[in-house]
Amino acid sequence: xxxxxxxxxxxxxxxxxxxxxxxxxxxxxxxxxxxxxxxxxxxxxxxxxxxxxxxxxxxxxxxxxxxxxxxxxxxxxxxxxxxxxxxxxxxxxxxxxxxxxxxxxxxxxxxxxxxxxxxxxxxxxxxxxxxxxxxxxxxxxxxxxxxxxxxxxxxxxxxxxxxxxxxxxxxxxxxxxxxxxxx
Numbered sequence: 001x002x003x004x005x006x007x008x009x010x011x012x013x014x015x016x017x018x019x020x021x022x023x024x025x026x027x028x029x030x031x032x033x034x035x036x037x038x039x040x041x042x043x044x045x046x047x048x049x050x051x052x053x054x055x056x057x058x059x060x061x062x063x064x065x066x067x068x069x070x071x072x073x074x075x076x077x078x079x080x081x082x083x084x085x086x087x088x089x090x091x092x093x094x095x096x097x098x099x100x101x102x103x104x105x106x107x108x109x110x111x112x113x114x115x116x117x118x119x120x121x122x123x124x125x126x127x128x129x130x131x132x133x134x135x136x137x138x139x140x141x142x143x144x145x146x147x148x149x150x151x152x153x154x155x156x157x158x159x160x161x162x163x164x165x166x167x168x169x170x171x172x173x174x175x176x177x178x179x180x181x182x183x
Contacts, residue, residue: 002105004046005036008090008112008119010074011051013060013067014141025115025142025156030073032139032173033111039177041077046105049074049082050090052118074112088121097129107132109176110168111139116155123168133168135160136176 010033018027026032040047051070053063060067063084076082083094090096100106108131110123119140126133142156164170 002046002103003107003109004048004100004105005040006048006050006090006108006110006112006122007033007037007074008050008110008122009052009114010071010112010141011061011067012069012071014113015071016067017143018141023144023146023152025152026138026140029111029113029139029141030071032136034073036109036111036136036139036173036176037073046103047077047080048096048099048108049076049080050094050096050112050118050122051082051084053084053086055086085118088118089125090118090122091125091129092121100131105131107134109134109136109171111136113141115140115142115159116145120159120163123163127167133163134176135163135168135170136173137170138172 018024037047052061053068054061056062062068081099083090083096085093087093108126110119110133112119123133123135137160142152144152145155160170
C-alpha cells in the first residue's frame with residue numbers, strides 16, 4: 001500500500017489567527033507537520049500539498065493575498081505536487097483523486113487546517129472514495145467558532161471522534177514517525 005502525507009491549508013491566514021491569539025488547539029501543529037514532512041521526504045515518500053484560494057480579490061484567501069501563502073512548515077519542494085482548491089474538500093475542486101490513482105497512492109496521512117472544516121471534509125471524501133485515511137491528530141490545527149459559542153477544544157474533539165468512528169484512523173506524530181509507513 002503506497003502512502004503519502006497530505007498537508008491541508010497550512011497557509012499564513014492560520015498563522016495570523018494564531019498570532020492574534022485566536023482560541024485554538026494544537027498550536028504546535030506546524031512543528032509536527034514540518035517533522036512529518038522531513039521524515040516522509042527522507043524516506044522518499046510523497047508529500048502532497050493542498051491550499052485554499054478564493055476568487056474574490058477582497059478575500060484574505062485570494063491567491064495574491066498574504067494570508068494565502070503557505071506557512072513555512074508547508075512549503076512545497078520542487079518535486080511535490082500542490083493542489084489549489086476552492087471548496088472545503090481537497091477532492092471536490094481539484095484533480096487530487098486522479099493524481100492519487102495515477103501514482104498508486106492508497107493511504108493518506110492527513111495533517112493541516114482546520115480540523116472542523118477542510119481537514120474534516122477532505123478525510124470524509126477520501127474515505128468515501130476508497131482511500132485509507134489516517135489523521136495525525138497533533139498535526140491538525142483547530143479553531144473556535146465564537147459566533148456559535150463553541151470552543152476550539154469542543155469542535156476539535158467532536159471532529160476527531162466523528163472521523164475515528166467511521167472515516168479514519170487517528171494517530172499521533174510520534175506514532176507515524178515510529179511506524180515508518182511503507183511507500
